[in-house]
Amino acid sequence: xxxxxxxxxxxxxxxxxxxxxxxxxxxxxxxxxxxxxxxxxxxxxxxxxxxxxxxxxxxxxxxxxxxxxxxxxxxxxxxxxxxxxxxxxxxxxxxxxxxxxxxxxxxxxxxxxxxxxxxxxxxxxxxxxxxxxxxxxxxxxxxxxxxxxxxxxxxxxxxxxxxxxxxxxxxxxxxxxxxxxxxxxxxxxxxxxxxxxxxxxxxxxxxxxxxxxxxxxxxxxxxxxxxxxxxxxxxxxxxxxxxxxxxxxxxxxxxxxxxxxxxxxxxxxxxxxxxxxxxxxxxxxxxxxxxxxxxxxxxxxxxxxxxxxxxxxxxxxxxxxxxxxxxxxxxxxxxxxxxxxxxxxxxxxxxxxxxxxxxxxxxxxxxxxxxxxxxxxxxxxxxxxxxxxxxxxxxxxxxxxxxxxxxxxxxxxxxxxxxxxxxxxxxxxxxxxxxxxxxxxxxxxxxxxxxxxxxxxxxxxxxxxxxxxxxxxxxxxxxxxxxxxxx
Amino acid sequence: xxxxxxxxxxxxxxxxxxxxxxxxxxxxxxxxxxxxxxxxxxxxxxxxxxxxxxxxxxxxxxxxxxxxxxxxxxxxxxxxxxxxxxxxxxxxxxxxxxxxxxxxxxxxxxxxxxxxxxxxxxxxxxxxxxxxxxxxxxxxxxxxxxxxxxxxxxxxxxxxxxxxxxxxxxxxxxxxxxxxxxxxxxxxxx
Numbered sequence: 001x002x003x004x005x006x007x008x009x010x011x012x013x014x015x016x017x018x019x020x021x022x023x024x025x026x027x028x029x030x031x032x033x034x035x036x037x038x039x040x041x042x043x044x045x046x047x048x049x050x051x052x053x054x055x056x057x058x059x060x061x062x063x064x065x066x067x068x069x070x071x072x073x074x075x076x077x078x079x080x081x082x083x084x085x086x087x088x089x090x091x092x093x094x095x096x097x098x099x100x101x102x103x104x105x106x107x108x109x110x111x112x113x114x115x116x117x118x119x120x121x122x123x124x125x126x127x128x129x130x131x132x133x134x135x136x137x138x139x140x141x142x143x144x145x146x147x148x149x150x151x152x153x154x155x156x157x158x159x160x161x162x163x164x165x166x167x168x169x170x171x172x173x174x175x176x177x178x179x180x181x182x183x184x185x186x187x188x189x190x191x192x193x194x195x196x197x198x199x200x201x202x203x204x205x206x207x208x209x210x211x212x213x214x215x216x217x218x219x220x221x222x223x224x225x226x227x228x229x230x231x232x233x234x235x236x237x238x239x240x241x242x243x244x245x246x247x248x249x250x251x252x253x254x255x256x257x258x259x260x261x262x263x264x265x266x267x268x269x270x271x272x273x274x275x276x277x278x279x280x281x282x283x284x285x286x287x288x289x290x291x292x293x294x295x296x297x298x299x300x301x302x303x304x305x306x307x308x309x310x311x312x313x314x315x316x317x318x319x320x321x322x323x324x325x326x327x328x329x330x331x332x333x334x335x336x337x338x339x340x341x342x343x344x345x346x347x348x349x350x351x352x353x354x355x356x357x358x359x360x361x362x363x364x365x366x367x368x369x370x371x372x373x374x375x376x377x378x379x380x381x382x383x384x385x386x387x388x389x390x391x392x393x394x395x396x397x398x399x400x401x402x403x404x405x406x407x408x409x410x411x412x413x414x415x416x417x418x419x420x421x422x423x424x425x426x427x428x429x430x431x432x433x434x435x436x437x438x439x440x441x442x443x444x445x446x447x448x449x450x451x452x453x454x455x456x457x458x459x460x461x462x463x464x465x466x467x468x469x470x471x472x473x474x475x476x477x478x479x480x481x482x483x484x485x486x487x
Numbered sequence: 488x489x490x491x492x493x494x495x496x497x498x499x500x501x502x503x504x505x506x507x508x509x510x511x512x513x514x515x516x517x518x519x520x521x522x523x524x525x526x527x528x529x530x531x532x533x534x535x536x537x538x539x540x541x542x543x544x545x546x547x548x549x550x551x552x553x554x555x556x557x558x559x560x561x562x563x564x565x566x567x568x569x570x571x572x573x574x575x576x577x578x579x580x581x582x583x584x585x586x587x588x589x590x591x592x593x594x595x596x597x598x599x600x601x602x603x604x605x606x607x608x609x610x611x612x613x614x615x616x617x618x619x620x621x622x623x624x625x626x627x628x629x630x631x632x633x634x635x636x637x638x639x640x641x642x643x644x645x646x647x648x649x650x651x652x653x654x655x656x657x658x659x660x661x662x663x664x665x666x667x668x669x670x671x672x673x674x675x676x677x
Contacts, residue, residue: 020527020628145566154566158575163588170592174599181603184612185626189527192623208607209616212626214537216610217529219677222544223606230552230595241588441528 053419092271352382
């Protein structure tokens with residue numbers, strides 16, 4: 001079979017010498033069979049956790065957010081911490097599918113589908129927190145500008161909190177569309193394979209009548225590219241605007257211009273960590289090691305070490321500026337972070353986010369699955385603490401020392417947070433069962449350039465051969481020629 | 488408006504996208520008119536090989552995006568200067584920098600939603616659409632090149648098609664009737 005020259009230096013992204021048929025079988029197989037006992041057990045557990053979470057949300061709506069540990073000084077606690085944490089996690093999917101598409105990174109095809117699904121579920125979890133934090137959730141439509149009988153009194157377009165409403169809802173909508181447009185051809189693949197009457201009917205409905213004609217694909221590619229072009233700045237805008245919620249205020253510790261890039265880097269950092277946490281388990285259980293290879297894991301770990309280091313530099317810059325600015329309030333805010341009553345939160349954050357990703361400078365650790373999994377958990381925890389540090393430590397000692405407090409969450413806040421984790425996992429487990437976890441069509445389109453059977457020699461082999469020949473002939477240039485294995 | 492009508496399609500199935508590409512080029516060189524190609528994934532260069540016009544979806548995306556920009560800017564300006572101007576410590580009512588985030592978001596939102604809806608429309612994608620499937624394997628691992636046959640097609644033309652399919656390496660050749668709608672003006676533009 002003919003194919004273009006593939007540089008032997010490229011590491012294969014699809015292993016096991018797959019054919020197109022095998023790719024379909026491997027990825028669509030788990031969707032078609034009956035659910036396994038392990039899956040049923042897992043989803044029953046997460047669904048119960050989610051239901052307990054929703055019941056607690058109901059409780060907090062019924063009795064008001066007086067049931068939280070918030071007080072006059074700390075008005076934002078676990079709720080907004082969780083909101084920012086979940087939005088951050090929701091950054092990996094669209095980054096992988098949009099920005100990496102524009103950068104022509106082929107490894108994204110192995111993980112983009114599931115990462116996008118995670119994005120959507122994480123943004124759903126994130127969106128719950130501002131809504132329940134409003135207290136009177138039944139008036140939530142007040143955040144949208146609609147003609148009303150109060151003047152009409154419009155929303156405040158100068159407020160970052162309103163920009164956030166637009167940013168999060170646009171991000172959710174665009175991510176959902178991008179994800180579903182990519183999913184349509186793969187659902188059609190499942191439709192054409194399943195035999196059960198109801199399965200055929202359901203996949204027929206959800207695959208929207210896709211056939212895969214040349215014109216459909218041409219439009220598909222055009223749409224994907226432009227959606228990626230639109231979604232790329234959108235990803236960067238969302239956490240930028242979330243950071244404006246803090247940066248445009250005058251609270252010491254929040255009022256800094258470094259926030260937008262620092263928040264975006266942190267969001268990508270935490271998003272990749274969550275993708276790794278889930279995908280390392282999923283690739284094992286669904287036997288996807290040939291499609292989500294060590295090369296994929298290493299690429300993601302490289303992104304983690306980059307963004308983790310950016311976050312580390314940002315933390316240190318904040319400390320430096322608090323001293324260099326000469327502002328006593330800024331100075332106190334940061335001294336209080338490092339050595340105040342919440343010192344343990346600050347140092348958890350520093351350990352998990354700044355020190356732990358540095359291990360990934362070592363290649364053998366980047367390619368170690370168990371180590372990566374453990375580290376991804378550390379980063380998830382560290383990034384949650386980052387938001388806790390920014391929000392709670394900056395608020396708990398305000399300008400009036402008599403109002404200083406030590407905020408502790410109540411069981412309501414803790415249960416709601418754990419409930420969103422359960423909701424997130426339930427959604428993910430459902431997705432894994434009903435839809436192909438890997439973008440089938442996209443993986444096939446990179447087979448000829450990234451399948452292991454098309455990369456015949458390892459880079460070491462080629463290098464050794466070239467060196468040997470160069471020594472015997474003395475000519476280097478004539479040896480480094482692309483080789484075509486047929487024609 | 489129902490322009491659905493029955494078509495008889497003679498098609499060949501190929502095992503590799505590069506064989507399909509060569510087959511398409513050969514068939515067109517022989518002067519045969521290809522009905523369509525169905526593939527499991529986007530094959531680069533297939534649209535040029537088939538002589539398809541480039542899609543204008545991106546132009547529509549720009550128009551949708553520009554609509555979003557204008558909507559956001561005019562609406563926020565109108566709210567803050569005409570409908571309900573509020574004096575915030577003497578600051579200007581028309582504060583353009585503050586409008587940029589929402590303007591950006593609406594631009595992206597309008598462009599994305601508009602393009603996706605148009606894409607679904609021109610590709611006839613909607614829940615409940617049930618296309619006539621020539622071969623279920625074309626969404627998995629086979630590549631299809633099809634030719635339309637009707638009463639005016641002579642036996643020698645049919646033989647030509649079959650010969651080209653065989654010569655270009657089709658692993659299976661078959662005929663099937665399908666129902667298909669003709670493209671209207673909008674679908675032809677995009």
